[in-house]
Amino acid sequence: MSTAGGRTPTPTNTPTTDRTGTAGSAIRLVAGREIRTRVTSKAFIITTVLLVLAVVAGGFVLNLVQSSGPEGQRVGVVPSAAAVEAPLEAGAAETGTDITVTEVADEAAGEQAIRDGDLDAVVTGSAGDLGIVVESDVDGALWAVLSSVNQQAALDDAIRELGGDPASVAADVSAAEPTVTTLEPEEEFDPARYVTGLATGILIFITLMTTGQLLAQGVVEEKQSRVVELLLATIRPWQLLTGKVVGIGAIGLMQVALVAGSGAATATALGLVDPGELDLGATAAWVVVWYVLGFLTYAFAIAGAASLVSRQEDVGAVIAPFTALMMIPYIIGVSLAPWQPDSPLVAWLSYLPFCGPLIMPVRIALDAAAPWEIGISLALSIAVVPVLVWFASRIYSNAVLRMGARIKVKDALRSA
Amino acid sequence: MAVLELDDLSKSYGAVRALRSTSFQVRAGEIFGFVGSNGAGKTTTMRITLGVLTPDTGEVRWAGRPIDHATRSRIGYMPEERGLYPKMKVGEQLTYLARLHGLGAAQARSSMERWTETLGVDGRRDDEVQKLSLGNQQRVQLAAALVHEPDILVLDEPFSGLDPVAVDVMSGVLRDRARAGVPVIFSSHQLELVEAISDRVGIIKDGSMVAVGGIDELRQVGAPRWAVTTAVTTPVTTAGDDDTAWVSDLPGVRAVGSEQVRRAGGAATRVEFETTHEGSEQAVLARATSRGRVEHFGRVTPTLTELYRDVVSAEGSDDSPDDTDGDEATTEVTS
Numbered sequence: 001m002s003t004a005g006g007r008t009p010t011p012t013n014t015p016t017t018d019r020t021g022t023a024g025s026a027i028r029l030v031a032g033r034e035i036r037t038r039v040t041s042k043a044f045i046i047t048t049v050l051l052v053l054a055v056v057a058g059g060f061v062l063n064l065v066q067s068s069g070p071e072g073q074r075v076g077v078v079p080s081a082a083a084v085e086a087p088l089e090a091g092a093a094e095t096g097t098d099i100t101v102t103e104v105a106d107e108a109a110g111e112q113a114i115r116d117g118d119l120d121a122v123v124t125g126s127a128g129d130l131g132i133v134v135e136s137d138v139d140g141a142l143w144a145v146l147s148s149v150n151q152q153a154a155l156d157d158a159i160r161e162l163g164g165d166p167a168s169v170a171a172d173v174s175a176a177e178p179t180v181t182t183l184e185p186e187e188e189f190d191p192a193r194y195v196t197g198l199a200t201g202i203l204i205f206i207t208l209m210t211t212g213q214l215l216a217q218g219v220v221e222e223k224q225s226r227v228v229e230l231l232l233a234t235i236r237p238w239q240l241l242t243g244k245v246v247g248i249g250a251i252g253l254m255q256v257a258l259v260a261g262s263g264a265a266t267a268t269a270l271g272l273v274d275p276g277e278l279d280l281g282a283t284a285a286w287v288v289v290w291y292v293l294g295f296l297t298y299a300f301a302i303a304g305a306a307s308l309v310s311r312q313e314d315v316g317a318v319i320a321p322f323t324a325l326m327m328i329p330y331i332i333g334v335s336l337a338p339w340q341p342d343s344p345l346v347a348w349l350s351y352l353p354f355c356g357p358l359i360m361p362v363r364i365a366l367d368a369a370a371p372w373e374i375g376i377s378l379a380l381s382i383a384v385v386p387v388l389v390w391f392a393s394r395i396y397s398n399a400v401l402r403m404g405a406r407i408k409v410k411d412a413l414r415s416a
Numbered sequence: 417m418a419v420l421e422l423d424d425l426s427k428s429y430g431a432v433r434a435l436r437s438t439s440f441q442v443r444a445g446e447i448f449g450f451v452g453s454n455g456a457g458k459t460t461t462m463r464i465t466l467g468v469l470t471p472d473t474g475e476v477r478w479a480g481r482p483i484d485h486a487t488r489s490r491i492g493y494m495p496e497e498r499g500l501y502p503k504m505k506v507g508e509q510l511t512y513l514a515r516l517h518g519l520g521a522a523q524a525r526s527s528m529e530r531w532t533e534t535l536g537v538d539g540r541r542d543d544e545v546q547k548l549s550l551g552n553q554q555r556v557q558l559a560a561a562l563v564h565e566p567d568i569l570v571l572d573e574p575f576s577g578l579d580p581v582a583v584d585v586m587s588g589v590l591r592d593r594a595r596a597g598v599p600v601i602f603s604s605h606q607l608e609l610v611e612a613i614s615d616r617v618g619i620i621k622d623g624s625m626v627a628v629g630g631i632d633e634l635r636q637v638g639a640p641r642w643a644v645t646t647a648v649t650t651p652v653t654t655a656g657d658d659d660t661a662w663v664s665d666l667p668g669v670r671a672v673g674s675e676q677v678r679r680a681g682g683a684a685t686r687v688e689f690e691t692t693h694e695g696s697e698q699a700v701l702a703r704a705t706s707r708g709r710v711e712h713f714g715r716v717t718p719t720l721t722e723l724y725r726d727v728v729s730a731e732g733s734d735d736s737p738d739d740t741d742g743d744e745a746t747t748e749v750t751s
Contacts, residue, residue: 025518026516029512029515029516030516033512037503037504221501222501225499225500225501225502226495226497226498226499227499227500227501228499229463229468229495229497229499230493230495230499230500230513230560231516232468233466233467233468233488233491233493233495234488234489234513234516234517235489235516236485401468401469403497
């Protein structure tokens, strides 16, 4: 028998509380670990880089598409036709044609400029007897404007010959426009708004989806590796859960802010949007707000669900209800909402928790949501978060230490 | 002196009663060996001590006060189900765990360095845990239990899966911690090991403590056991009953068994018996000397393994229905 019976235990260390971390520091440590681990993970870096590239590249593509539309005409005017300059610009403005007028020394210089590609057309001759020099064919819009200017000049000459005042006649003529009354004004389609709305919907969806997955995998990783028992011997389940949600939420927020920011910056730099029409800064800020709300809604629900299973293979199945729930508002948000932001389906879904965070930012980007609508949606989404936190914490606390087969929600809620 | 008291713990999982009024105490500086078959309630008891499980009744106290969250973070714990983040580096992981237990960053780091050195895994600090051999993972797991300089140690099967060298390292660390005044509870199926390093032992069966005490104390439980070896000049007949009959018919004596001991000079018979009255053994000795030359006469001190078998089988083998892995338990215990 080899027990050292005579061993005298030294005075004990009495329990110390001074070194024990508070709840806040435990949450901070857990969140910190999540951030460190995920931010350095290849999957996260690749997703973020791809998303940023997509919005920046998207901006450039949009820029190309916009500028290849009805192209601006650079028109040179010889000194003899200088009188045409003002009516030409006025006519262009009236018909919405983009015409830039410059003076050229003479016809030869103008022709050279056309050959060099500096000008699209040169107006020669004088009012009433105008000529157009172009490379191959005349732009339709320019032709219409010049014809009208030429005809006006001819008409003015005729009025003068008849002893009339061309200016007053012109005023009478322009006042004789028919009055138009529209019964159903056509929605003005703004491609910049459309793209912003679409990008908003896609960004929020992708980020919610990836962060939700990360969270679910993180919960199950701790369960599968059994490290959770070691963790829960020192911190409480709600601290672990909150730390994970905060950490992964912060990563998602970083991603959303980075993508929304680079999208807004690209659009501003390329002059894709009219700042008076669409406030990109505000839209990006709303994206962040709705991401945070959406994440809080889905994160706790998904973490609670994930704690019911013990293997990564089962994660997909157990969080499927929530990914499906994300798909519905997402699909409506990017397909129907940009075209009909006020349709009752879109409007009603945008008020509901779980759906609002995915649709409301699209409607806000499309400038289709009234402040009261945003208020309702925000209030409902915020109201549901504490309820979800309560349910999820309870399920998580009860289920996270139970290994093996998938646990029924009912059992996880019941057992204390 | 501070005492860790487990007082009247009960816990049921549905219809299964895992613990029934389990109570025992571990004093500061004491190594307490916790033994019992699989499913007897060892892990449940340890999980309750750590607050990972809540008991249905009873409480765990340290230094007279119920263990609260602050005290709990001063416990070093090695769960039965080993668990670390597989993809986290050893050093990073231990530092993180130390910090979760409330150590400051610098303190956590130096403690991690010290324990990885002590346990011989300092060369693997920058490796992911999953890349280590199982034995080394086990060492890291122990480091995880020690890295926050705990005031109490609760180790569930710390020796399982260790090679002999690692067993020595582990035993050394437990002794060292106990010497520093830390109460150490550990469970094991390796009873020789438990016997060798424990100051006190607790045997649990079907959720109840059936024996608690120093091994010497436990040996006093039940009837004293003796053995007498006498040289046999004439070959005994085949009937084995005759070997013990001369002992059994004495008052206050019960023969336990006998065996033939063959050796160069002939044969001898060894008879083990229990005495129910003090002094009865003297009658046996007298009769033995009259029968022949007594080669050995003395008290038999049972090993922990024998005590364990006695205690566990004493109340019959009414295996609870949940004890499905009983076979495995028996083999492990007797090995």
